[in-house]
Amino acid sequence: GAGVSQTPSNKVTEKGKYVELRCDPISGHTALYWYRQSLGQGPEFLIYFQGTGAADDSGLPNDRFFAVRPEGSVSTLKIQRTERGDSAVYLCASSLSSYGGADTQYFGPGTRLTVL
Amino acid sequence: GENVEQHPSTLSVQEGDSAVIKCTYSDSASNYFPWYKQELGKRPQLIIDIRSNVGEKKDQRIAVTLNKTAKHFSLHITETQPEDSAVYFCAEVYGGSQGNLIFGKGTKLSVKP
Numbered sequence: 062g063a064g065v066s067q068t069p070s071n072k073v074t075e076k077g078k079y080v081e082l083r084c085d086p087i088s089g090h091t092a093l094y095w096y097r098q099s100l101g102q103g104p105e106f107l108i109y110f111q112g113t114g115a116a117d118d119s120g121l122p123n124d125r126f127f128a129v130r131p132e133g134s135v136s137t138l139k140i141q142r143t144e145r146g147d148s149a150v151y152l153c154a155s156s157l158s159s160y161g162g163a164d165t166q167y168f169g170p171g172t173r174l175t176v177l
Numbered sequence: 178g179e180n181v182e183q184h185p186s187t188l189s190v191q192e193g194d195s196a197v198i199k200c201t202y203s204d205s206a207s208n209y210f211p212w213y214k215q216e217l218g219k220r221p222q223l224i225i226d227i228r229s230n231v232g233e234k235k236d237q238r239i240a241v242t243l244n245k246t247a248k249h250f251s252l253h254i255t256e257t258q259p260e261d262s263a264v265y266f267c268a269e270v271y272g273g274s275q276g277n278l279i280f281g282k283g284t285k286l287s288v289k290p
Contacts, residue, residue, distance in 0.1 A: 065220075092276055094276070094277060094278075096278075101282075101283075102282060102283070103183075103266045103268075103280030103281055103282050103283050104221065104266070104278070104280050105280070106277040106278065106279065109276060109277050117277060120277070152220070152221070156276065163208070163209040163270040163276045164276070165211070165223055165226065166211075166223070166276070166278060167223070168213075168220040168221045168222070169220060170219070170220045171220060
């Protein structure tokens with residue numbers, strides 16, 4: 062079946078602009094995660110959804126970052142007033158469920174965000 | 178806070194040799210330890226995982242061992258092939274969390290033909 066998909070694959074924006082990054086999880090997966098990966102580093106956790114609600118947003122770096130998942134499927138990561146330090150690859154992952162212990166997380170191809 | 182140390186950062190081996198990558202974690206409540214392989218410009222892909230109720234797991238040329246007492250786990254790749262060249266990340270799910278992964282910094286493995 063189809064894996065996790067993310068759009069756009071690349072996004073170039075100017076400092077101060079607003080961007081939206083989209084994630085389509087694997088059908089039937091109730092858990093959805095956003096990570097950020099800087100060059101030469103491992104992915105860093107941002108936010109986790111179980112269904113429609115954000116179960117853990119402790120990884121969001123500041124209040125310029127926000128994410129939604131209104132119908133429990135597609136999720137959008139929103140970044141306001143972008144800064145050059147926001148440049149990274151934003152990865153989305155989904156898993157069947159997080160209840161009762163961790164399930165395998167399947168990653169999307171990522172969105173490479175470049176802030177000029 | 179939660180922390181995963183991964184060593185070495187780079188590893189170069191000859192084709193056919195074995196490769197070992199080690200990770201240590203800080204929280205004894207951690208209960209799930211996956212390993213991901215990431216080729217340049219591609220998504221991380223799970224290659225093997227282990228849960229805290231077992232000490233070893235093997236899948237063909239890949240094995241993972243877990244030492245809960247010492248809080249470390251290792252990836253073992255035998256009979257390495259050039260296509261094994263990639264960056265490998267260990268990760269843990271902190272026992273108190275609901276599933277978010279904490280990753281090591283990665284090991285760049287190069288297998289020379």
